[in-house]
Amino acid sequence: MSNVKTLTDLFETELRYAYDCEQKLVEKGLPSMIEAASSPELRAALQSHLQETRTHVARLERVFATCGCEAKTKGNDILDKMLSAGKDSAGHIDPSGLRDWALTINGNFVEHYEIALYGSLAAMARQAGFPDAAAVLEETLQEEKAADAKLTQIAQTLSVGGRAASASAAAPGISRGRGAA
Numbered sequence: 001m002s003n004v005k006t007l008t009d010l011f012e013t014e015l016r017y018a019y020d021c022e023q024k025l026v027e028k029g030l031p032s033m034i035e036a037a038s039s040p041e042l043r044a045a046l047q048s049h050l051q052e053t054r055t056h057v058a059r060l061e062r063v064f065a066t067c068g069c070e071a072k073t074k075g076n077d078i079l080d081k082m083l084s085a086g087k088d089s090a091g092h093i094d095p096s097g098l099r100d101w102a103l104t105i106n107g108n109f110v111e112h113y114e115i116a117l118y119g120s121l122a123a124m125a126r127q128a129g130f131p132d133a134a135a136v137l138e139e140t141l142q143e144e145k146a147a148d149a150k151l152t153q154i155a156q157t158l159s160v161g162g163r164a165a166s167a168s169a170a171a172p173g174i175s176r177g178r179g180a181a
């Protein structure tokens, strides 16, 4: 970290975490969530966000170019932990509305993280004198916020079968992998 001395250095570092995050979401995060989802509406929303996420990767490459930085990834452990926690919790629930609820919760975690990341990146880009990059990052920020709201909205429509499903949700074995955090 000693090589991070200026706001531009910090911006570049966070940009690389975002680049790693978006690539992992395209390659494995979103496809495995789509595969685990039962609700056609949830699957469609995740598919559409997968398309958007491919755009987010391309936008980050534009931002790297605009700022004169090399487009490189930096291993994003936060995202890795969220993906493995999501896989763990969905893996303990049979395909159902309840599993879809778990998927929307894990999706919300990822979106909130991305909202924090892009909000900070856009602010740093403005401050560091890259207004064009800030505008591109802001565009992605808005899409992450919309994806987060869509997941929450879909969760409200999922059928979980009342109290029986609520009781099984408390079954032992469900973990978000917090022990590893």
Ligand SMILES: [Fe+2]
Residues within 6 Å of the ligand: 022, 052, 053, 056, 114, 140, 144
């Ligand atoms: Fe994204």
